[in-house]
Amino acid sequence: MSAEGGVQYSKIAEIKGPLVIVDDVDNAAFDELVEVETKDGERRLGKVLEVGNGKAIVQVFEGTTGLSISGTNAKFVGKVMEMPVSKEVLGRVFDGLGRPKDGLPDPIADKFIDINGEPMNPEQREYPKDFIQTGVSVIDGLMTLVRGQKLPIFSGSGMSHNLLAAQIARQASVVGTDDDFAVVFAAIGVQYSEAEYFRRSLEESGALKRSVLFLNTADDPAIERIITPRVALTVAEYLAFELGMHVLVVITDMTNYAEALREISAAREEVPGRKGYPGYLYTDLSTLYERAGKLNGKKGSVTQVPILSMPSDDITHPIPDLTGYITEGQIVVGRDLFRQGVYPPINILMSLSRLMKDGIGEGSTREDHGEISNQVYDAYSRAQEVRALAGIVGKAGLTEIDLKYLDLGDTFEKEFLTQATDENRTIEETLTLMWKIVSKLPKNEITKIKDKYVEQYYKEE
Amino acid sequence: MNERHPLANSALEQTIDKILNQTEKEISSNIESALTDSYQTLDDSVPKLEQEYDKIVADGKKEADKIEKQIMGSSDIEARNKHLMALEEAVDKVFTQALDQIANTDRSGDYSNLIKSLLDESTKILGTTEVVVFTNAKDKDAVQSALPNYPGSELSSETIDCLGGVKIQSKDGTMTFDNTIDARIERLKPLIRKEIAAKFGVSN
Numbered sequence: 001m002s003a004e005g006g007v008q009y010s011k012i013a014e015i016k017g018p019l020v021i022v023d024d025v026d027n028a029a030f031d032e033l034v035e036v037e038t039k040d041g042e043r044r045l046g047k048v049l050e051v052g053n054g055k056a057i058v059q060v061f062e063g064t065t066g067l068s069i070s071g072t073n074a075k076f077v078g079k080v081m082e083m084p085v086s087k088e089v090l091g092r093v094f095d096g097l098g099r100p101k102d103g104l105p106d107p108i109a110d111k112f113i114d115i116n117g118e119p120m121n122p123e124q125r126e127y128p129k130d131f132i133q134t135g136v137s138v139i140d141g142l143m144t145l146v147r148g149q150k151l152p153i154f155s156g157s158g159m160s161h162n163l164l165a166a167q168i169a170r171q172a173s174v175v176g177t178d179d180d181f182a183v184v185f186a187a188i189g190v191q192y193s194e195a196e197y198f199r200r201s202l203e204e205s206g207a208l209k210r211s212v213l214f215l216n217t218a219d220d221p222a223i224e225r226i227i228t229p230r231v232a233l234t235v236a237e238y239l240a241f242e243l244g245m246h247v248l249v250v251i252t253d254m255t256n257y258a259e260a261l262r263e264i265s266a267a268r269e270e271v272p273g274r275k276g277y278p279g280y281l282y283t284d285l286s287t288l289y290e291r292a293g294k295l296n297g298k299k300g301s302v303t304q305v306p307i308l309s310m311p312s313d314d315i316t317h318p319i320p321d322l323t324g325y326i327t328e329g330q331i332v333v334g335r336d337l338f339r340q341g342v343y344p345p346i347n348i349l350m351s352l353s354r355l356m357k358d359g360i361g362e363g364s365t366r367e368d369h370g371e372i373s374n375q376v377y378d379a380y381s382r383a384q385e386v387r388a389l390a391g392i393v394g395k396a397g398l399t400e401i402d403l404k405y406l407d408l409g410d411t412f413e414k415e416f417l418t419q420a421t422d423e424n425r426t427i428e429e430t431l432t433l434m435w436k437i438v439s440k441l442p443k444n445e446i447t448k449i450k451d452k453y454v455e456q457y458y459k460e461e
Numbered sequence: 462m463n464e465r466h467p468l469a470n471s472a473l474e475q476t477i478d479k480i481l482n483q484t485e486k487e488i489s490s491n492i493e494s495a496l497t498d499s500y501q502t503l504d505d506s507v508p509k510l511e512q513e514y515d516k517i518v519a520d521g522k523k524e525a526d527k528i529e530k531q532i533m534g535s536s537d538i539e540a541r542n543k544h545l546m547a548l549e550e551a552v553d554k555v556f557t558q559a560l561d562q563i564a565n566t567d568r569s570g571d572y573s574n575l576i577k578s579l580l581d582e583s584t585k586i587l588g589t590t591e592v593v594v595f596t597n598a599k600d601k602d603a604v605q606s607a608l609p610n611y612p613g614s615e616l617s618s619e620t621i622d623c624l625g626g627v628k629i630q631s632k633d634g635t636m637t638f639d640n641t642i643d644a645r646i647e648r649l650k651p652l653i654r655k656e657i658a659a660k661f662g663v664s665n
Contacts, residue, residue: 006648007586008637024635026588073637084651088545091538104542105549108658109651205527206534209541424523 008037008075013055015064015072017267018223020046022074025056031116033081034058039071045097046074047081049268059264061097063221080116083231084109085238090182091209093199096216096224098231110242115230117237117291126294129358131365132248132303135171135424136164138346138417141434142373143331146359147174147246147301148294152254154320155333156313162194163421164333164344165252165307169198170205171424172248176364179299180245183211186232188225189256192217205422212239225260233291233302240300247300249292252307258285258319274318282322289326315350329353342418349381365427368453372434375448376412379441383409401445408440435459552657563642564624568603576603576627580611583629583640590614595621595628596641 011023020036022028034046036058046060058074060067083098086107093102098115100106128148134140145151155161169183185202187195195215202208212235216228229251236247251257258277265278273279292304306327310320313335324330334347360369383405390398390406398406416433419425425433435457438446446454566572584590591613596604598620604627608614613632621628626641646653 006638006640006644008639009635010637011635088541091541104545106651106654108548108655110655112651203535203538204531206530206532209534209537422527424527 006075006078008073010073012069012072012074015067015069018060018064018221018264019049019267020058020060020064020067020072020074022056022058024054025051025076026054028056028076031080033077033079034060035075035077036060036067037073037075038067042066045081048076049264057268059223059226061221061224061227063223080114081227082112083115083234084112085235085242086110087239087243089212089235090239091211093213093215094231096188096214096220096228096231098214098227101215111238113234113238115227115234116287117230117234120290120293120295124295124297126296127358128294128301128303128355129364130177130301131175131359131427132246133171133173133175133427134168135173135426136167136344137419137425137430137433138344138348139168139331140365140425140427141369141416141430142348142376143329143351143353144356144359144365144369145303145305145353146355147303148292149329149353149355149359150289150292150304150306150327151329151331151353152320152323152327153305153307153331153333154315154323155307155309156335157309157311159309159333159335159338160343160345161307161309161333162190162197162252165250165305166198166201167344167421168305169211169248169250170201170207174246175427180243181210182236182239182245182247183207184214184232184236184239184247184249185211186214186216186228186249186251188216188228188251188253189218189220189222189260190215190252192219222256222260222263225257226264229254229257229288229306233288236302237291240302241295241298244299247302249302249304250307251288251304254285254306254308254323255311255319257288258308277318281318282325285322286326289323328355337413337417340413342413343421344417344419346417348377348417349384366431368449368457369427369431371449371453372431372438372457375438375446376416376434378448379405379408379438379445380412383412401442404441404445408437411440412437548658548661551661552654555657556653560624560646566625568599573603573607576600577607577610579626579640580604580607580614580629583627583638584611584614586638587629587631587636589631591632592629593617593632595619595630597621597623597625600625600627 007027009022009025012020013023014021028048028051030048030051032048034048036044036046038044044060044062046058048056049059050057084107086109088107092100092104092107095101126148128146130147132145132147134145139145153161153164169185172183174181185198187198195217199213199215202211202213214228214232216224232249232251236249239245240247258281261281261284262277265272266276270278273281289304289306292302294301306323308319308323311317329352332347332350334345337345337347357370361367386398386402386405387409389402395403416437436459439459439461443454443458446458580594584592590611593615594604594608595617601616601620605616608616623641623643626645628637628639628641630637
């Protein structure tokens, strides 16, 4: 930071949606931070989107409501937007632009870091392979999260993804190591009650002291949502790569982020892509998701769990579709299970963690983890087929083994999938439950597990 | 009253004894089997009880850990927040005193060099010397004497409220650069806070 910059321009050519077009600008730079001052002396932040021909297009984060061409000034600050970071950010609550929201002063900064982050050198990336325990059985057992992974949760409007997000943030931990662990939680465009729930939930569970919260509520200007995930990831990168912590970043709801992006794109009169989202949506999302990872020679890691609600539960919608191309698997929240009152209502047959195989097994979780997981997937899939069959021929038409699969499906949903929001299960407890489910089948139906593990863990009822 | 035959009496007694013995044996055997059964039941319930006991202890331990984490977490946060507030108060005091000192700085001697360097910097950033210069009442003389070095510049008759320094505006009024001491402090405030905190022994 220097005393340079700070020229204020008063010739506003146009105000269009969230954009202010400033005339006769000489020295503005792309992405430069701008302070827009209203007639009444109110200051709003923005950034330069385009410069050229003596004009600068400024995107105002806090919206342009109340701004007029005469009397509005734009001060080009001479630097890009930066987030002050230090270890002191842990336990703090910030708004969507990284300003304190907990009544405490700005943190004393150790560094000021560009919120756009530095691209990770692909050659320096380390393959993620260490287990993160979320305490949620279905995730730990069947779609294990590993440090440095980006594993999104695809949900739908009104479902319990926010409860799940808060539970993961409260309970997540790294096992088998003394390394520090932190959670960075970014809420984008959530209701005030939800934001309050996240804050209280972390505070009451004692997890706030190892967490940083960024809360952009639904009544905050939509454009702020472009910044929220970036400031959150900047803090996460600092904690991970400067302080050596393992950081889990939970971002909810990425759909609100994409909609803010669409709003800006429309205001800039860009050619719209699918469903009106800009053609660069994939590129833009990747600039966020690709900030997860581990680096060679650095102790910490950034793991991301972005949550997005699929409009009309449509998994082919551009947001989940493009997210799925970038991330390493997905956890899908199912509407049917949600309607049955199952929590967390995760549809395991549509979910997958692509990096799970490297984070489980002997030395990470337990030697039988991979095989028991395959067997549970297989058995539950068969249970679903039997359910469909029972719907046609009735239970009386089912064979004895079909009935066992039917029973297994019910037990899976009632005892394994269903979990209280404050129930934190260890990986051992999760694996024991998985064996309890598989033990509902006769031994000859267990085809995906080595005999030695069957002998060790199978307990016939 | 009829007297019974002695043999009949003895047979009756024997029968009674026999029945009594048989009943006694049956009762004893029943008692023994009940005892064995109850021991068996007791033995069988021990592992279940142990399991139940272990579960209650484990659940209790989990709950205790949870409560401990809650208490530790909130007290840590509370202590940290108090520390932050105290530090901020101290930093603010230092700031206030420093601003007072700056406001009362002697305007003679090197001060005119400061004004000159502020004017140099400002005209360079705006890219023109065709500017109107604003300053406070205390600095007016120092600014006025430096202006002949900037052709086309003029001092505004209006004064501004600031600690010192200059604010310049292009003559068409479209560009302004605030190079007052207040604005400079504001720009560098995060760094200055860090320096002050370091003096108090707080480093990150």
